[in-house]
Amino acid sequence: MTDLIDPFGRQVTYLRVSVTDRCNYRCVYCMSENMTFLPKADLLSLEELDRVCSAFVERGVDKIRLTGGEPLVRRGIITFIERLSRHLKSGALKELTLTTNGSQLAKYAKNLADCGVKRINVSVDSLDPAKFHEATRWGQLEDVLGGLSAAKRAGLDVKINAVALKDFNEDEFDRMIEWCGAEGYDLTFIETMPLGEIGPDRLEQYLPLSVVRERIEARWTLDGTDYRTGGPAAYSVVRETGKRLGFITPLTHNFCESCNRVRLTCTGQLYMCLGQDDCADLRGPLRGGESDTALNDAIDAAIGRKPKGHDFVIERGNAAPSVSRHMSVTGG
Ligand code: SAM
Ligand code: SF4
Numbered sequence: 001m002t003d004l005i006d007p008f009g010r011q012v013t014y015l016r017v018s019v020t021d022r023c024n025y026r027c028v029y030c031m032s033e034n035m036t037f038l039p040k041a042d043l044l045s046l047e048e049l050d051r052v053c054s055a056f057v058e059r060g061v062d063k064i065r066l067t068g069g070e071p072l073v074r075r076g077i078i079t080f081i082e083r084l085s086r087h088l089k090s091g092a093l094k095e096l097t098l099t100t101n102g103s104q105l106a107k108y109a110k111n112l113a114d115c116g117v118k119r120i121n122v123s124v125d126s127l128d129p130a131k132f133h134e135a136t137r138w139g140q141l142e143d144v145l146g147g148l149s150a151a152k153r154a155g156l157d158v159k160i161n162a163v164a165l166k167d168f169n170e171d172e173f174d175r176m177i178e179w180c181g182a183e184g185y186d187l188t189f190i191e192t193m194p195l196g197e198i199g200p201d202r203l204e205q206y207l208p209l210s211v212v213r214e215r216i217e218a219r220w221t222l223d224g225t226d227y228r229t230g231g232p233a234a235y236s237v238v239r240e241t242g243k244r245l246g247f248i249t250p251l252t253h254n255f256c257e258s259c260n261r262v263r264l265t266c267t268g269q270l271y272m273c274l275g276q277d278d279c280a281d282l283r284g285p286l287r288g289g290e291s292d293t294a295l296n297d298a299i300d301a302a303i304g305r306k307p308k309g310h311d312f313v314i315e316r317g318n319a320a321p322s323v324s325r326h327m328s329v330t331g332g
Contacts, residue, residue, distance in 0.1 A: 003060040004299070006272075006306035014063045014231075014261035015056045019049065020074040021266055021329045025101050026137035027125070029163055029192045030327050032199045033137060038329070042267040044283060046080040052264060052282055055292050055299065057087045062094040069266070072104035078111045088116040099123070099161070103139065105147025109154040119157035121188075122148060126169050127179060135168070148183070159186040159246075166207040173212060174219055181241025188233055188246035193275075193327065209247045216245075231261065256309035262302070265329055270302050275310020277325075 004012040021038050023031065044052070053064055064084065071077060087093035095118070102122040112120065124144060126132045132141035151158055160180055162169065173189070180187040189212055192205050216222070222236035222245065232255040233246035249255075256273075263271040268283030280302035285294035 001058045001060075001296075004056075004303045006303050008306075008308055010257075010259055010306070011060065012260060012262055012303055012306070013061055014065070015053065015061045016065045016067055016261060016263045017049065017053060018068050018263065018265050018329060019046075019066050019071045019077065019080070020069040021326070022073060023068060023070040023101070024073055024103060025070065025139045027123075027163075028135055028137065028199075029165065029205055032197060035326075038265075038267055042283075044266060044268045044286070046074075046076050048268070048283075048286055049264075049266075050080065050083055051292070052268065052286060052295070053084060054087065055295050057092050059296070059299065062092065064093060064096050066096075066098040068099075070101050070103070071098050072100050072108055074266075078108060078115070081112065081115045081117070085115040095119075097121070101136070101139065102144035102147040102151075106143070106150045109147065109150040109156060113154040113156055117156065119159065120151060121159045121161050122151070123161045123163075124176075125162050125165065126172060127175060128172070131169065131172075135165070148185075152183075157186075158183075159188060159244075161188050161190055163190045163192055164207045164209060164212050165192065165205050168205070170207065170212075173216060177216070177220060177238060177241065177245065181238065181243050184243070186244040186246070188248055190248040197326075209249045213247060220245075228258070231255065231259075259306075259309075262306070270299070272302060272306035273310055276307050278305065278307065280305075 006012065026033055026035070057064075066081070068074070081096070084096060088096055096115070097117060097119055098112070099121040100123070102124065105122070122144065124132070125135045127141070129141040132144075133139060148158060160176070162176060164170070176187060189209055191207070191209050221239035223239050225235050225237050225244065227235045227244060233248045235244050235246045237243070238245050259273075263274060264282070265271070268281065268286060269279040270282050271279045280298060282295060282298050285298040288294045
């Protein structure tokens with residue numbers, strides 16, 4: 001089987017899979033309070049998702065990240081991960097990981113570690129219980145902290161993701177760096193991206209990470225590192241804590257030249273770029289027959305039109321999101 005090389009010579013080695021667009025939280029930058037989710041009837045079964053993931057693994061994908069929505073609220077998810085882990089055992093997959101809101105980790109951290117998951121990303125936007133509840137609309141910080149303790153006991157490495165929100169968690173960044181240092185977590189700050197209608201005005205939430213970085217550098221020493229994931233994060237090491245600090249800046253920095261990833265939705269649509277609307281249907285070819293020939297043809301055609309880059313904009317007078325689907329559809 002041939003590798004997946006796009007028209008710009010970039011090899012696709014990383015598949016992100018949104019296993020569900022549903023979530024037990026309603027984060028203010030991610031979802032509106034009253035979300036309409038994809039019809040359940042359109043969902044790929046976990047067996048079908050396994051088939052698509054395995055087809056990608058055969059074509060050279062060596063990293064899979066499960067995301068959502070909240071991946072750990074999909075029924076049967078642990079059985080699915082257990083099955084997928086055969087590709088870790090065979091050596092075809094170097095990493096199987098997930099991004100989670102952490103609310104279900106107390107229940108599942110040990111299962112994940114048993115499946116060969118080594119590291120996870122957990123989203124925590126505030127360490128203040130009231131603010132955390134406000135940001136997630138429905139979440140309780142103590143559930144996530146309990147989940148993080150379980151992850152630690154299970155031996156999982158943790159990276160915390162925090163979305164930088166203007167006038168909301170700006171005053172907590174130093175505290176978060178300290179906390180992550182004390183707990184042994186890496187930390188990444190994310191700029192809000194214009195994905196989907198969410199209710200509040202995005203410009204009100206948008207805080208450029210160039211500003212955040214400047215403020216952080218006034219207090220902490222950030223040493224350069226060549227650590228890269230092929231994604232939009234630029235990493236430094238905080239000298240005082242020894243932990244990595246990343247900045248995901250899709251709006252202020254262009255990271256597309258090194259893009260190695262594509263994204264699959266829970267209904268079998270493949271997005272070749274997080275910041276574009278174009279997608280390819282893999283569900284039809286998948287359901288079209290027992291063999292993976294049609295599926296592989298559809299994957300080839302999709303990779304053949306992976307765009308050079310995204311066109312995100314957040315600007316005054318442009319209230320409509322650049323991309324109409326929510327982050328929970330394609331996964332963060
Ligand atoms: N539910 C899981 C979680 O919260 O980690 C996984 C899915 S969530 C969509 C993945 C990441 O995307 C989270 O870190 C979240 O903070 C981030 N995110 C969601 N909507 C975003 C937006 N509009 N701009 C920037 N980041 C966003
Ligand atoms: Fe759910 Fe994650 Fe979106 Fe928050 S960011 S609503 S936890 S999918």
